[in-house]
Amino acid sequence: MANDNKPVLRSQDWFGRKDKLGFIHRSWMKSEGFPHEVFDGRPVIGICNSWSELTNCNAHLRQVAEAVKRGVWAAGGFPLEFPTISLGEPFMRPTTMMFRNLMAMDVEESIRANPIDGVVLLCGCDKTTPAQIMGAASADLPSIVVPGGPMLKGRWKNEEIGSGTDVWRFDEERRAGRLSEGEFCDIESCMSRSAGHCMTMGTASTMTSLAEALGLTLTGCANIPAPDSRRYEIAHRSGQRIVEMVHEDLKISKILNARSVDNAIRVDMAIGGSTNAVIHLKAIANRIGLDLPLARFDEISRQVPVILNVKPSGKYLMEDVYYAGGVPAVMKEILGLLDGDALTCTGKSIAENVADAEVHDRDVIRTLDNPIQAGGGTIVLHGNLCPNGAVLKTSAAERHLLQHEGRAVVFENHEDLMNRLDDPDLDVDETCVLVLRNAGPIGGPGMPEVGNMSLPKKVLEKGVRDMLRISDARMSGTSYGAVVLHVSPEAAVGGPLAAVRNGDRIRLDTENRRLDVLIDEHEMNRRLREWQAPEPHYDRGYGRLFLENVLQADEGCDFGFLKGRGAKGKLALPF
Numbered sequence: 001m002a003n004d005n006k007p008v009l010r011s012q013d014w015f016g017r018k019d020k021l022g023f024i025h026r027s028w029m030k031s032e033g034f035p036h037e038v039f040d041g042r043p044v045i046g047i048c049n050s051w052s053e054l055t056n057c058n059a060h061l062r063q064v065a066e067a068v069k070r071g072v073w074a075a076g077g078f079p080l081e082f083p084t085i086s087l088g089e090p091f092m093r094p095t096t097m098m099f100r101n102l103m104a105m106d107v108e109e110s111i112r113a114n115p116i117d118g119v120v121l122l123c124g125c126d127k128t129t130p131a132q133i134m135g136a137a138s139a140d141l142p143s144i145v146v147p148g149g150p151m152l153k154g155r156w157k158n159e160e161i162g163s164g165t166d167v168w169r170f171d172e173e174r175r176a177g178r179l180s181e182g183e184f185c186d187i188e189s190c191m192s193r194s195a196g197h198c199m200t201m202g203t204a205s206t207m208t209s210l211a212e213a214l215g216l217t218l219t220g221c222a223n224i225p226a227p228d229s230r231r232y233e234i235a236h237r238s239g240q241r242i243v244e245m246v247h248e249d250l251k252i253s254k255i256l257n258a259r260s261v262d263n264a265i266r267v268d269m270a271i272g273g274s275t276n277a278v279i280h281l282k283a284i285a286n287r288i289g290l291d292l293p294l295a296r297f298d299e300i301s302r303q304v305p306v307i308l309n310v311k312p313s314g315k316y317l318m319e320d321v322y323y324a325g326g327v328p329a330v331m332k333e334i335l336g337l338l339d340g341d342a343l344t345c346t347g348k349s350i351a352e353n354v355a356d357a358e359v360h361d362r363d364v365i366r367t368l369d370n371p372i373q374a375g376g377g378t379i380v381l382h383g384n385l386c387p388n389g390a391v392l393k394t395s396a397a398e399r400h401l402l403q404h405e406g407r408a409v410v411f412e413n414h415e416d417l418m419n420r421l422d423d424p425d426l427d428v429d430e431t432c433v434l435v436l437r438n439a440g441p442i443g444g445p446g447m448p449e450v451g452n453m454s455l456p457k458k459v460l461e462k463g464v465r466d467m468l469r470i471s472d473a474r475m476s477g478t479s480y481g482a483v484v485l486h487v488s489p490e491a492a493v494g495g496p497l498a499a500v501r502n503g504d505r506i507r508l509d510t511e512n513r514r515l516d517v518l519i520d521e522h523e524m525n526r527r528l529r530e531w532q533a534p535e536p537h538y539d540r541g542y543g544r545l546f547l548e549n550v551l552q553a554d555e556g557c558d559f560g561f562l563k564g565r566g567a568k569g570k571l572a573l574p575f
């Protein structure tokens with residue numbers, strides 16, 4: 001039992017006391033049937049669970065939590081599972097991104113307020129991983145991430161099909177009249193056929209892979225398919241390891257730092273990760289007080305080739321990535337470009353963790369000499385259309401559009417896009433540039449994943465599959481195309497995107513990382529003087545909190561008041 005004045009563990013300030021408060025804390029916990037000896041000073045491990053039946057990708061996390069608990073008990077800890085808000089990507093409106101910060105706050109305060117010494121973060125679907133890491137980074141206890149893992153591969157008529165990526169493709173086939181409604185419906189069941197998150201390199205697989213690159217998961221954890229028994233084995237081992245981490249006082253602040261974030265960006269480029277990773281890594285960096293300019297992503301992008309052949313940049317699916325060696329094999333392949341000494345939750349360095357990793361399929365995980373693409377997957381653009389930056393996933397775009405000039409066809413917002421896209425009178429062809437505005441953090445609201453605008457039907461019918469598209473929105477990591485995103489500042493705060501008019505010439509020059517509308521400064525300023533801010537989407541509640549505090553895309557879209565870690569709140573005693 002701990003000394004009354006100086007608890008060995010944080011939880012002992014609740015459970016180790018000999019006074020009335022100690023009685024209350026133990027007694028009420030005993031109502032769950034725990035014996036007295038669990039309060040003997042062993043580490044209390046919180047299992048932060050984003051399980052929800054409204055988040056299908058995380059719906060199996062109660063079973064994963066049971067495996068974690070077995071590991072915690074086996075290592076001499078005391079596991080206590082708790083829920084947080086969960087963010088189901090396909091369902092939440094207007095977009096899960098509106099609620100990432102709410103979840104991060106929930107995670108942070110649930111950790112801080114409760115009698116726990118270490119935390120296991122169970123995540124999967126897109127925003128659940130960064131939200132948990134952001135919250136845990138600010139709470140700063142020993143923390144380990146256990147993702148739920150990707151789904152098994154989809155298969156339709158003996159064709160392998162991937163989450164999201166093939167939905168966009170089949171939808172275009174349907175709209176172009178080459179796929180029947182019956183076939184389209186049949187594909188639904190064939191695509192999502194097991195537990196787990198999307199099994200392309202969408203945002204979920206990107207962020208869980210980056211959690212491993214950051215050093216926050218056990219080695220090889222990120223890519224094990226959800227239904228695979230090894231998912232439960234590694235959950236068990238993660239439960240064991242978090243107990244050791246508490247004894248070692250291996251807080252998340254000892255792992256998350258400039259070195260590990262740099263490693264994560266390098267791995268992001270190597271795997272052709274989702275453009276959303278830029279926003280989430282920036283937000284995580286803000287939580288640890290790390291200045292991470294967008295320029296750093298572009299610098300690294302020029303150094304690290306895409307070596308993972310996975311959709312939407314390549315051919316395979318996450319199950320193949322796991323069989324080919326997963327994140328450890330990718331990291332070993334690019335080890336010379338990483339900071340191999342960076343510490344991880346295993347207590348060892350990245351280099352030690354991946355020392356025995358092997359590549360089992362050279363078409364899935366390529367060498368640096370034979371990459372999918374020479375430069376990194378995501379580049380950062382600047383110019384008079386995006387003075388604070390924009391991003392483009394070049395690895396998922398058609399090459400001929402990477403240097404392109406065309407006539408702007410402007411949509412005021414997503415509703416306008418939906419109403420007019422397939423209008424036969426829309427003056428558009430495949431050389432035009434589709435521009436969508438008022439879809440950013442404030443204008444969206446919440447910066448929805450609508451930047452990968454569908455192509456106009458009249459263009460699709462010609463067999464065209466890609467056009468240059470520009471917006472202040474995001475796009476699903478499973479998407480593809482020449483899609484410039486995250487234009488910052490957004491139109492809804494008077495960014496230059498608000499000034500673009502139908503017929504303006506727009507030039508994308510990826511070689512020089514430029515995105516410009518070809519009007520002079522005087523004309524740009526004149527138009528912006530005439531601009532009027534749109535009505536705010538919310539005047540109360542969380543929506544208002546969001547609109548008043550969200551940072552722009554280039555700053556990570558966190559709330560300004562959430563930067564940094566720690567809390568100065570007074571410890572109030574409830575009785």
Ligand code: FES
Nearest residue numbers: 057125197198204
């Ligand atoms: Fe959850 Fe894609 S919908 S990961």
